[in-house]
Amino acid sequence: MLSATPSPPLSPRSPRNIHFQFTRPPAESLELKPLPPRTPFLEDGESPYPQLPLQRTVSSVVSVNKELERQLVRKFDRLILPMLMLVYLLGYLDRSNLGNARIMGLPQDILNGDPTGVQYALINSAFYFAYITLQFPATVIGKKFSQNFWLGVAATGWGFCCAMQALSYNFANMFVARFLVGLFESMFSPNISLYFTYFFTRQEIGARLGTWFSCASLAGAFGGLIAYGVQHVNSRVDNWRLLFIIEGFPAVIVGLLCIKILPDRPDTATWLNEDERQLAVMRMSRGGLKEKPRTINMRHVWAAIWDWKIYVYGASYFGANVAASALAAFLPTIISDLGYEGAQAQLFSVPPYVVAAAVLIITMPFSDRLQSRGIPMTVAGLLGGTGFLLLVVQENLHVKYLATFMISTSVYTSIGLAISWFPYNMGSESKRAAGIPLFQAIGQCGSVLGSNLYPNADAPRYFRGFGVxxxxxxxxxxxxxxxxxxxxxxxxxxxxxxxYADRNAAVDTTELADEAHDFRYTV
Structure with a gap:
């Protein structure tokens, strides 16, 4: 018979891994017996198929006091979530305010009227040129720095550059300013998805990322309200210049507060006691071991680059971002072409964003509870596609306005689900640090496409833009x-x-990331 003897632990990081050494007795004493049937529930160190290489969880199920854990999560919710929501709200205001500035007269003042709409489209795309090309190195390099410092510098930088757009007097000035806004935002958004995985488990992250991302739709609502107010200001300064100043400088202040208030990781949070820090680290080992701070596993970086799943995710995200960028840049114009003028168009752009935020905040906790991201995302995509279809085939203005609600709800729900689904299916921090910006870079190429789908020549029906x-x-x-x-x-x-692999067990993903035998994907 075959015999097996456990060897000493492979390493201090995997104390319960077991290595089997097989010895074969003489042939005349060998007695063949049938293998026992496989059971889906295994003890530590037990393999369902003895002939296969053995890989088990590095520890038993991570068990903690649920009440203490809830108290800890509430602390994270009270400090980390509001701060990041505020920063992202300001960031999305600064990203999307170009659409409001357009109907305040920006093309007439610095683009010689821009009769074809090409110059405006290029300026709008400048943000995405920087954002797409720089977010991969920015996220991988950012893992080597304290996250509160990195995120704070990003917010301070884009806020300052947004305010400096008010000093633009020609196409080149505005193009450079928008490019710099994109550069600093490339340091922020991809890192946020990674940062959330330091504090929240896969059962918690959907509701938090959904709540955080709802600020994108709220920014659209607030942006419309702020633009409505600014458009009624009588000043020597052009209204669109005043808009950039009002929406830019608050991000500078909040960025500096991020550096001071946000923790780098749970184990360095000064507002947690020692027991809470240990609990925060222990509970985050569910589903995969944490890496040492400020380290990069280059093998996992290359694994991310060659992982086909990232490119399928990226294609889905690409589609959502085509619609998102069109919505952000052209919704006020679209509503204006539906029959509403000037400040009224700014005001009517608010309700679609409010409804989108409400639906997103309601959807994400259910997605967490069911541990299902793909099916809700499928439904959201079909809803938004149907909304654009209505804009193509319908003449009734009320139906067209209803379609903008369908589109905004679809776009923000799809993106919220995507960014909460993707990170935990990477398996390790280094693979996330490479995979998240790669996935987002592919997706943001859709933003460039969406920004160029609505030339003035296609107004007011925009058949090409709506159809694509x-x-x-x-x-x-x-x-x-x-x-x-x-x-x-x-x-x-x-x-x-x-x-069967328990989702609450600590899986050793340090070698194989999401390819580890005991790792299970969120569907």
Whole structure:
């Protein structure tokens, strides 16, 4: 018979890994017996298939006092979440205020009227040129720095550059200013998804990221209200210049507060006691071990670059961002072309964003509870695609305005689900640090496309822009459905081969990231 003897632990990081050494007795004493049937519930160190290499969880299920854990999470919710929401609200205001400035007269003042709309489209795209090309190195390099410092510098930088747009007097000035806003935002948004995984588990992150991302739609609402107010100000300064100043400088102040208030990681939070810090670190080992701060596993970085799943995610995110950028840059113009003028168009752009924020905040906790991201994202993509279809085929202004609600709800729900779904399916911090910006860079290419789909020559029907955006959101829904089917298949395959893996067990992902035998994907 085959015999097996446990060897000493492989390393201090994996004290319960077991290495088996097999010895074969003489042939005449070998007695063949059938293998016992596999059971889906395994003890530590037990393999469902003795002939397969053994890989088990590095520890038993991570068990903590639930009440103490709830108190700890509430502390994170009270400090980290509001601060990041405020920063993102200001960031999205600074990103999307160009659409409001357009109908305040910016093209007439510095672009010689821009009769074709090409110059405005290029200025709007300048943000995304920087954001797309720089976020991958910015996120990987940012992992080497204290996260509160990195995020704070990013917010301070884009706020200052946004305010400096008020000094633009020609196309070149505005293009450079928008490029710099994109540069600093590339340091922020991808790092946020990574930063949240330091504090919240996969059962918690959806509601938090959804609440955080709702600030994008709230920024659209506040942006419309602020623009409505600024447009009624009588000043020697052009109203659009005043808008950039009012929305830019608050981000500078809040960015400095981030450096002072936000922690780098749970184990360095000065407002937690020692027991709370230990609890915060221990509970985050569920589903994968944490890496040492400010380190990068280059093997996982390359694994992210070659992972086909990132590119499918990116294609879905691409579709959502085509619609999102169109909504941010052109919703006031679209509403104006529907029959509402000037300040009234600014005001009517508010309700679609408010409804989108409410739906997102309601959807994400249910997604957490069900641990399901793909199906809600599929439904959202189909809803938004249908909204753009209505804009193409309908003449009734009320139906068209209703379609903007469908589109805004779809866009923000799809993106909120995508950014909460993607990070934990990477398996390790280094793979997330590379995968998140790569996924977002692919997706933000859609923002460049969306920014160039609505030339003035197509007004007021914009058949081309609405038609392409419709197809892109349908693609988003299909991509989410495809990934859901794959993850269900892969989880079932691993359960069949390696046995049932408890989602609350600490899985050693330091070598294989999400390819570890006991790692299971969120569907």
């Amino acid at each position: 955006s419709c197809g892109m959101l349908y693609m988003t829904g299909f991509g989410a459905l495809l990934m859901t089917a794959y993850y269900r298949y892969e989880n079932a395959r691993r359960d069949r081969l390696y046995g």
